[in-house]
Amino acid sequence: MSDTLVIIPTFNEKENIEAIITTVFAQEKNFHILIVDDNSPDGTAAIVEKQMLQFPTQLFIEKRMGKTGLGTAYIHGFKWALSKKYEYIIEMDADFSHNPKDLVRLYNSCKNEGSDVSIGSRYVNNQVNVVNWDIKRLLLSYFASKYVRFITRIPVYDTTAGFVCWKRSVLETVNLDKVKLVGYAFQIEMKYKAWKHKFNIKEVSVVFTDRDLGTSKMNRNIVSEALFGVIKMTLKGLPK
Template sequence: MTVVVPTYNEVDNVVSLVERLLALPMPSLHVLIADDNSPDGTGEVADKLAAENPGRVTVVHRAGKEGLGRAYVDGMSRALDAGADYVAQMDADLSHPPEALPGLLGTLLSTRAGVVIGSRYVPGGQLDENWPFYRRALSGWANFYVHTLLNVRIRDLTAGFKVWQADVLRDIGLDRVQSNGYSFQVEMHYLATQLGHTIIEVPIRFEERTSGASKMTTRTKVESAVMPFRLRWKHRSRGA
């Protein structure tokens, strides 16, 4: 399994994240860091981690900050080209618990689902008590908004912690994904659903970051609001 981790100014978190991932009882796990030319030196630290862990850590240096969605498309495409059977995605800010990955993969294998989501909003899922109220409200509203427009029956539609079957990603066709920012998560869920793939949510505890800053901007919020309308228009006559 390859874990794709986009980074931009995550120098305070990337070492801990990689150490925790490589400590998992998953000897075939590979970490692919897609860094958007972070000015804080994240890319250089990632290169050091790759040098210290040959064959297990790879770094993709991208030209600049093009958005979370573009970083994921790049990283996932490279993982598929390298022959990964399963591709995981997670944030670099330690909000997603690496220790939950074996369980996500185990659920994927035992159920033969197309994708398994680490969900905040299914029974047993938790949000860090320190997660700001406005973030909780924004996340709740975003899920309600997308549910209403796209009728996708997933509780955590904006979730960014998941494991995919490689064949599902190939079926979706990463080259057709339009999103640049956080709406990437919604678009991928929508396309997988439209193609008939099974999506399963399992509970996780979502932690508030302790280092670094959120990358959520006004621009990404606007894109996230507009994307569901684009998805309905683009894919309604194609059956995805």
């Protein structure tokens, strides 16, 4: 049994999924993995199910009927993790943009260094650690985080980061049913709510490397939700 679950949401990740699972399991710590697949037409789920025969006690899958947003996939995974009594829950992408070798660093930050939330941060102290992004996307991401920091006053440099370790107590405290933002802005809302609940958030410097295989899920609607959703979220504060 492991005390830590790595949640990996997937949609059309057949090029990456087998390798990312194998690499996570190769780390020095024993992690479990939950794949939350949004009915990928490319057969991602079938690849995972085949690997489950090799890792029957470590690898799990939850299959959803459609693609309803990154945030809802993670909420689904969070609730599953809480029901299974994991103490630490880590968000991670399937495409190797998050280095599996950093999983232990995020875990140790929460387990041994007093963090309630540890963020694999690309922009600690305004230093940029991103590889293979074009300048337009890099500037969009960097200034989006600065915009969120300015609007919300949250003391986090990489507010949109998707490589995050949560202590169980944080996810039990945040009302997951009241999380409103469903795209990448979900990452902002979760950090904001953890901060407002006065949990200890620490940024762990990591290098983010853009995917080599598969296609990015970023689009204009996701950006728009982040820009305007943050303002609404800040004005409304925490829901009851």
